[in-house]
Structures are given as structure tokens and as C-alpha cells.
Amino acid sequence: MSERAWNNNINCQNCSISQLCLPYTLDNLSLDKLDDIIERKRPYRKGEQLFQAGQPLKALYAVRSGSFKSFTVSNDGDAQITAFHLPGDLIGFDSIHSPTYTSFAESLETSMVCEIPFQSLEKLSDQLPLLRRQVMRLMSSEISADKQMLSLLNNKNAEQRLATFLLDFSERFKSRGLSSKEFRLSMTRAEVGNFLGLTVETVSRLLSKLHKSGVIQVDGKFILLQQIDALQQLAGVQLRSCLTP
Known part of the structure; x- marks a missing residue:
């Protein structure tokens, strides 16, 4: 099946894991507007990267299938994995405070994502309070999870x-x-x-x-x-x- 063909069959309304992602709590009109800015591309193969640290922050990525890892690389070249991402997870939140990505994201297996252009998401969030609230909820959840992870693993x-x-x-x-x-x-x-x-x-x-x-x-x-x-x-x-x- 061609990329265009299977892209036409994918949208937020028929996504089985939408309750874990940005579309959660949105009405149909808002979902349509969100769908309009989302780009759904070819699958990523194992080892392919979504982005690298230092590249301009252009999009967030919602995992549709498969899995990814996020990691940082020290000045000495040592990699440290910071998260594993499953379907429904959003990748890139840790870079929102910066004009560039602060980590790397790499596919652990053949995987698919929904690419959400960041500038378009910002503009749409200004128009849709429910979407902005969901973005803030997911960001808060990620910050809380990071703190709990450090506390748990350190002790x-x-x-x-x-x-x-x-x-x-x-x-x-x-x-x-x-x-x-x-x-x-x-x-x-x-x-x-x-x-x-x-x-x-x-x-x-x-x-x-x-x-x-x-x-x-x-x-x-x-x-x-x-x-x-x-x-x-x-x-x-x-x-x-x-x-x-």
C-alpha cells in the first residue's frame, strides 16, 4: 500500500489510542482542526532517528505504533537513555523550552508516528482552549513522571x-x-x-x-x-x- 493510501485511512477519530494523546477531550470540530495540521509519514525502521539534539525544534511526535527511546549524549560521547515511548506517548516535550531538540529520539523497531508541527500546534492551541489544556496536562504528567522516576531509581x-x-x-x-x-x-x-x-x-x-x-x-x-x-x-x-x- 502506498504512503498516501494508508495515510488517508488514519485520523484522530478512528485512532485506538487517542485517549492517551493530544486528541483526548476534544470535540469533533476540534479534532478535525487538529487532524488538518498532523502529518503522517512512512514507518520508521529500527535504528532510524526522529530527530537529533541540536536540531531546530520543528515538531512533536505521537507514537502510533511500535516504540522509541529518547537519550542524551555527554561531551565524552556516552549515551544515557531517558525514556522509552509506547503508542500514545508524545516525544519532544522535553525540548519545548528550547528552540532546538535537547535529546535524540530513535526507533526501537518498525514504528509509525503522527508528526505535529510545533508552530501550527501553538497557533491551534490559542484557538482551542481544550487543546491547550490537554497540552499542559501532558506536559505536567511528563514532569511529574520524571521526578518520580528519579526518586524511585535513586532509592x-x-x-x-x-x-x-x-x-x-x-x-x-x-x-x-x-x-x-x-x-x-x-x-x-x-x-x-x-x-x-x-x-x-x-x-x-x-x-x-x-x-x-x-x-x-x-x-x-x-x-x-x-x-x-x-x-x-x-x-x-x-x-x-x-x-x-
Whole structure:
């Protein structure tokens, strides 16, 4: 199917994850106006970047399918993953205060996005109070999640960090109408470790330990949470998407 053909079949009104994104709370007229500024392009392949740090801030990106990671790069060339993005998440909020992107965004698998030109979004938000309110709500949610993530990870040992990570993804998949017990992690063990501040060896060892104890079942990138209560005890908290970007 050509790019133009499948683009014509996509809009906010028929999007299954719109309740997680900008269209949430908008009426049909407002949705039509938002649809008019959104650009839906070809799928991104694994490893392709949406944008790089330092490039002009031209758009926000709503993940429609697949997944992405956001990361920064230090002066020494060390990459630090700051977030994983699932369908319904918006990418680029961390750069709104700047004329340029402050991080990199890269596809973890074949993925699709809705590109929302930032200048057009600003103008439309001035016309649609509900849209502006939703933008502010999503920004506030991201700031809150970032603070909670730092607090949680800074005060937890390696096993607690990994348990927290798995429970968060469980909640995030559940909010998208998917299974909260059985899901696929698109990122590598090394990427999980980078995000959690752990070595890849530690991540692999802890996954094997949880698998052997029957708390989870690991089959490659597929995870089955067999004892959620036990995982919550390991995490030391009752999670409700506390790490969601």
C-alpha cells in the first residue's frame, strides 16, 4: 500500500489510542482542526532517528505504533537513555523550552508516528482552549513522571529497579488495552540497563533469578508476570504508571 493510501485511512477519530494523546477531550470540530495540521509519514525502521539534539525544534511526535527511546549524549560521547515511548506517548516535550531538540529520539523497531508541527500546534492551541489544556496536562504528567522516576531509581537497589521497571511497563500496556501480564519488551538488555543505571550483566542475572524463582517467565524479549504480588513486594511500591514518560 502506498504512503498516501494508508495515510488517508488514519485520523484522530478512528485512532485506538487517542485517549492517551493530544486528541483526548476534544470535540469533533476540534479534532478535525487538529487532524488538518498532523502529518503522517512512512514507518520508521529500527535504528532510524526522529530527530537529533541540536536540531531546530520543528515538531512533536505521537507514537502510533511500535516504540522509541529518547537519550542524551555527554561531551565524552556516552549515551544515557531517558525514556522509552509506547503508542500514545508524545516525544519532544522535553525540548519545548528550547528552540532546538535537547535529546535524540530513535526507533526501537518498525514504528509509525503522527508528526505535529510545533508552530501550527501553538497557533491551534490559542484557538482551542481544550487543546491547550490537554497540552499542559501532558506536559505536567511528563514532569511529574520524571521526578518520580528519579526518586524511585535513586532509592532502590538493582533488583528493586528492575521490578519497578517491569511493573511500570505492565501498567502502561494495560492502559493501552493490552495484556498487563504478558508483553514484549522491544529494547535490549543493554538498553534496559542503561536506563536503570545497571550493567547488562546485572539485568540478565536478575531476569534469570526472577525466572528461576517463578516470579516471571522470560522467553527472549517476551515477559510473563506470573506473580505480580511478589514483584510488587520486590519493587517496594504499588505502581500506577509511575515511570510513564
